[in-house]
Amino acid sequence: MERRKLKVGIWALTGCYGCQLNFVNLEDDLLKIVQNVDLEVFYMATRANNEETNFDVSFIEGSVTTPEDEEEAKKARERSKYVVALGNCAVNGGVQGFNSTQDFETNIRTVYGDDAHFHLPFGLSKPLDSVIKVDFYLYGCPPEKKDYIYFLTTLLLGTWPEDWTIPVCAECRLKGNPCVIIERGEPCVGPITVAGCEARCPSHNVACIGCRGPLKVVDNSDAMALTFKGKELPTDRILDRMRLFSAYKDLSKVEEALRNV
Amino acid sequence: MRYTKLRKENFHEFLRVLERYGKVYAPHRISEKFYDFREMRDPNDVVTEYPRTVMPPKKFFFEPLSELFKVGLRDFSYSTPEEDIQPFVIFGVHAYDIKGLMILDSVYMEPGLEEKQYAVRRQKALIVGISDMPDQYNFSNVRNADWVDEGFDLFLHPIEEGWLIRVGSPTGHKIIDDNSQLFHGTTLKDIDDFKEHEKRRQLSFPMCMSLSDVRYVLEVNWNNPIWEEEAKRCLGCGNCTMTCPTCRCYEVWDEPDVELSSASRFRRWDSCQFHDHGLVAGGENFREHKVDRFRHRYNCKNSYVKALHCDFCVGCGRCTAFCPAGISYMGIITHLMEAKVHED
Ligand code: SF4
Ligand code: SF4
Numbered sequence: 001m002e003r004r005k006l007k008v009g010i011w012a013l014t015g016c017y018g019c020q021l022n023f024v025n026l027e028d029d030l031l032k033i034v035q036n037v038d039l040e041v042f043y044m045a046t047r048a049n050n051e052e053t054n055f056d057v058s059f060i061e062g063s064v065t066t067p068e069d070e071e072e073a074k075k076a077r078e079r080s081k082y083v084v085a086l087g088n089c090a091v092n093g094g095v096q097g098f099n100s101t102q103d104f105e106t107n108i109r110t111v112y113g114d115d116a117h118f119h120l121p122f123g124l125s126k127p128l129d130s131v132i133k134v135d136f137y138l139y140g141c142p143p144e145k146k147d148y149i150y151f152l153t154t155l156l157l158g159t160w161p162e163d164w165t166i167p168v169c170a171e172c173r174l175k176g177n178p179c180v181i182i183e184r185g186e187p188c189v190g191p192i193t194v195a196g197c198e199a200r201c202p203s204h205n206v207a208c209i210g211c212r213g214p215l216k217v218v219d220n221s222d223a224m225a226l227t228f229k230g231k232e233l234p235t236d237r238i239l240d241r242m243r244l245f246s247a248y249k250d251l252s253k254v255e256e257a258l259r260n261v
Numbered sequence: 262m263r264y265t266k267l268r269k270e271n272f273h274e275f276l277r278v279l280e281r282y283g284k285v286y287a288p289h290r291i292s293e294k295f296y297d298f299r300e301m302r303d304p305n306d307v308v309t310e311y312p313r314t315v316m317p318p319k320k321f322f323f324e325p326l327s328e329l330f331k332v333g334l335r336d337f338s339y340s341t342p343e344e345d346i347q348p349f350v351i352f353g354v355h356a357y358d359i360k361g362l363m364i365l366d367s368v369y370m371e372p373g374l375e376e377k378q379y380a381v382r383r384q385k386a387l388i389v390g391i392s393d394m395p396d397q398y399n400f401s402n403v404r405n406a407d408w409v410d411e412g413f414d415l416f417l418h419p420i421e422e423g424w425l426i427r428v429g430s431p432t433g434h435k436i437i438d439d440n441s442q443l444f445h446g447t448t449l450k451d452i453d454d455f456k457e458h459e460k461r462r463q464l465s466f467p468m469c470m471s472l473s474d475v476r477y478v479l480e481v482n483w484n485n486p487i488w489e490e491e492a493k494r495c496l497g498c499g500n501c502t503m504t505c506p507t508c509r510c511y512e513v514w515d516e517p518d519v520e521l522s523s524a525s526r527f528r529r530w531d532s533c534q535f536h537d538h539g540l541v542a543g544g545e546n547f548r549e550h551k552v553d554r555f556r557h558r559y560n561c562k563n564s565y566v567k568a569l570h571c572d573f574c575v576g577c578g579r580c581t582a583f584c585p586a587g588i589s590y591m592g593i594i595t596h597l598m599e600a601k602v603h604e605d
Contacts, residue, residue, distance in 0.1 A: 003521070032519045153517035157334070157524070162514055165537040166499070169585075173503035174325040174530060176316050178295035181585040191498035191585060205292075218536035220497045220551070227496065227586045257493075 006056040006156060009041035010086075011076050013069040014125060015062030015094060019087035020044040022142040023059075029149060036156050055080040057155065059138070063089040063097055063125035070131050077132040084151065088141040088245050090128040092213045095141075097125040097247030127248060139164060139194045141211035141245065147196060164194045165217045168208050172199035180207050185231035187241050189214075192224045210245045221249070222257035229261055262427055265437055265444045266451055269423040276304040276352065278440050282387055282432075283348035286321065288314055298351060309353060309419075312396040313577055317506035318351055318358050319365060322382040323530075329513065331525045344378075348385045355393040357401035357575040359412040361506030362388075364575070367568035368509060387432060390416035392458070395466045398578030400591055402466040406575035420454035468591065475594060476563045476572070482597045483556070491593055492555035494586045499532030501558065501580035501590070507573045510538065533557050559593065 010020055024030065024045060041049045041058075058080035064070050077083055085091045093100065099107050104123045108116065128134055138147050154161045168190035172179070180186045180202055188207035190199065192214050201208050214221065221242055228238045235258050239251060267275055279285050285301040288308045296311040298318060330341045362383075369379040390413040393399070401407040409416070414433035417424040425447060428434055437444055482488075502508040512531035517524040531538055534555070539548035548554045562574040581590045 029519045036521065149519050150516055153519060153521060154515075156521055157517050159515075166532075166535050167497070169496075169498035169500055170503060170530075170532065170535070173316065173500060176291070176297050176299075176320075178292035178315060179500070179583065179585060182583065183292060183294050188585075191496035191500075215536075218497055218551070220495070223494050223496045223586060226494055230587065 003036055003156065005036055005038045006152070007040050007053060008037050008152075009051075009055045009058040009076060009080065010039065010043070010045075011041060011058055011060045011072060012043050013060060013062030013072060013090070013128075014065035014096065014122075015087065015089040017044055017061070019059075019061040019089075019138075019140075019142040022145060023148055026145055026148060029145070033149070033152055037152065051075070051079075053079070057082045057084060057152075059084045059086040060090050060128055061086045063094045064128060064131050065096065065125045066122040073128060073132050082135040082155075083128075083132065084136045084138055085128045085134045086138050087143055088139065088211055088213055089125070090134075091137050091139055092246040093125050093127045093130075093248050095244060097127070098243060100124050100126075100243075100247040125247070130248070136161065137163070137216070139196060139212040144196060163216070164196045164212075165215065166195045167191050167215060168193045168195050168197065168199050168202070168212070171195045171197070172202045175199055175203055177202050180205065181227065181231070187228050187231070187233050187237070189224065189241060191227075192220050210242070212245075214242075214246050214249055219253065221251065222253040225254040225257050226261065229258060262429075263434065263437075264447050265426045265428065266420070266422065266447045267417070267424040267426055267444060271443045272423060273304040275440075275443055276301065276307060278436070278443065279350045279352060279387075279389065282436065283350050283385070285350045285352055287352040291315075298353075301352070307353065309391060309417075310394065311353075312393075312399070313355070313579055313582060315504055315579075315583060317361060317504065317577070317579065318354055319361065319506055321349070321351060321386065322362070322379045323365065323369070323376075323509070323511075324378065326527065326529045327378065329526045329528050331523050333523050334517070334521060344381065346381050346385050348387065350387040350389065352389045353391045354388055354413070355401075355577075356390060356409045357393075357399075357404070357406040357577045358506050359388060359390055359409045360401075360404075360406035360571075360575045361577070363409075363412045364507045364566055364569060364571070364573060365509065367566055371568075388413045390429075392416075392418045392462065394462060396578070397467050398582045399466065399576065400468045400578065401576035402463070403468050403470060403472050404574060404576035405571060406577075407463075407466070418455055419458055420451050422451065422454075425451055425455045472563075472572070472594075475598075476560070476565065478598055479560050479563055479594075482602070485597060485600070485602060487593070487597055487600060488556045489552050491588065491596075492552040494588055495534070495551060495555050496586050497534050497536065497551060497554065498585060499534045500583050500585060501588075502532040502534055503530060504579040504583045505562070506575060506577055506579070507562070508532070533561065559590075563594075 058076040151161045180188045186207040189210040190208035193210040194212040225238050286298045287301045288296050288311050289299040291297045295315050297314045369376040413429040416427040510531045511528050513528050539546045
């Protein structure tokens with residue numbers, strides 16, 4: 001069966017290029033995927049980028065931090081049938097969005113002091129869907145290799161990828177791990193974090209820090225905060241924990257729940 | 262029933278003997294507070310006293326994640342994974358978990374509707390039960406699941422000299438007969454030990470009540486505000502159902518291979534506590550709110566197993582012991598039973 005090749009762009013805003021790197025890490029599978037895909041833009045892998053074409057799918061990595069980021073995102077959007085927020089920075093603003101509750105100037109002065117001079121016109125790091133419409137989200141820091149493959153192969157077949165809507169706990173139990181919240185009272189955010197990593201950190205006996213971001217379909221962060229409070233975690237640490245990979249999450253429910261205990 | 266005795270000094274040898282009947286899985290301590298069934302490598306690592314394993318034995322029969330079938334995308338072929346299931350032994354299963362398996366049997370082995378993966382494994386498995394000493398979460402007595410008359414090949418009860426064994430199947434008889442050097446006749450002292458242990462055990466159950474009306478109590482309390490209040494603390498994490506010995510929900514999805522030559526359908530345990538569990542075509546969700554999902558579990562677990570005249574819940578206490586939010590299943594049920602809904 002002759003299949004039309006998908007025209008794909010892999011764009012990068014402000015991020016560490018790790019999500020693109022994990023695409024390259026597909027190695028042998030990448031060679032199989034390119035039989036069905038034309039990589040028109042892939043900043044990390046080539047200089048021969050063709051930004052002027054129309055794309056079936058644009059993967060966009062990184063947070064929207066500079067005016068150029070925003071322009072780039074809009075350009076990609078205009079030319080693409082589907083836009084995919086690739087990785088936590090694009091989905092949730094990334095760790096660099098962490099201090100989103102203070103203005104950018106204050107953040108800069110706190111870190112670099114009053115004498116520092118910055119000429120770059122950048123600001124707070126925002127998620128991609130704060131500036132353009134996003135059709136799909138690939139979670140993670142970076143997303144798992146199988147996320148890329150599943151996404152592209154389903155699209156190539158003419159169906160679509162199903163979103164992850166279950167928490168890390170599900171995979172943690174399926175793996176037969178003990179629970180670090182119950183056993184050690186650790187602030188594991190697995191219960192409210194998007195699964196798909198096969199509970200990598202808890203499987204190494206380390207609490208989940210939420211790098212795949214909070215579940216989009218349901219928000220149980222208030223209950224999570226109550227659990228942590230019950231383990232005697234101070235309120236500021238609870239809030240930090242929840243903001244780490246989702247700086248723009250509305251935590252008013254959390255704050256209210258904590259006020260009422 | 263046939264009884265025999267296994268002396269302490271023969272216990273490890275007995276575990277080794279079981280290996281002749283297949284790979285042995287047994288309770289192991291996997292962390293400070295958690296136990297789970299794991300493949301036995303060294304009989305010294307097997308624990309005989311444990312409150313409950315984190316995963317129920319259901320994982321051996323209804324696999325947490327599996328490929329159901331594959332379809333060729335070029336030749337439209339259809340194939341199911343080749344399975345060569347060898348006999349295996351699950352050692353150290355508590356009575357409530359054996360009852361749990363019998364409940365699963367009533368669903369997955371219903372004549373004419375057998376679930377292949379489950380049935381094949383069930384036929385290949387040898388079950389060696391072991392008596393448990395209940396902790397604060399165990400209410401299997403209230404569920405009539407603290408004792409089993411069937412569903413095992415051998416069942417071990419502790420006595421001073423070692424173990425008193427009940428023999429529950431033809432395979433059980435064969436193990437005893439083929440290895441008679443390991444076993445001894447029971448003495449009157451053994452019988453006293455056994456009775457003493459059972460008495461101590463029965464007195465250790467934290468609850469003593471009847472739950473025979475519970476599903477109706479839940480039904481008439483459908484709109485009780487307790488549900489809303491208690492659901493607030495629920496994380497929707499699904500630990501309660503993932504660890505439940507009788508939960509059976511699963512999710513299926515399809516994945517093409519990277520060359521687009523085939524696609525496989527996979528199955529993974531699902532939980533009614535997840536938001537999308539009630540999502541159906543058209544985007545409707547019949548359990549849209551957390552309280553709907555929270556309440557549902559109580560109703561489902563307390564519904565009636567017609568084939569066995571019992572409830573789906575066997576009282577193992579896992580859903581309470583393994584709830585990260587510390588929500589007590591029986592706590593909520595007793596709360597509902599006692600709280601007045603009518604104000605004078
Ligand atoms: S384990 Fe507890 S917190 Fe998690 S879904 Fe069940 S009741 Fe809710
Ligand atoms: S509902 Fe809870 S106590 Fe009952 S069988 Fe399931 S896990 Fe055990």
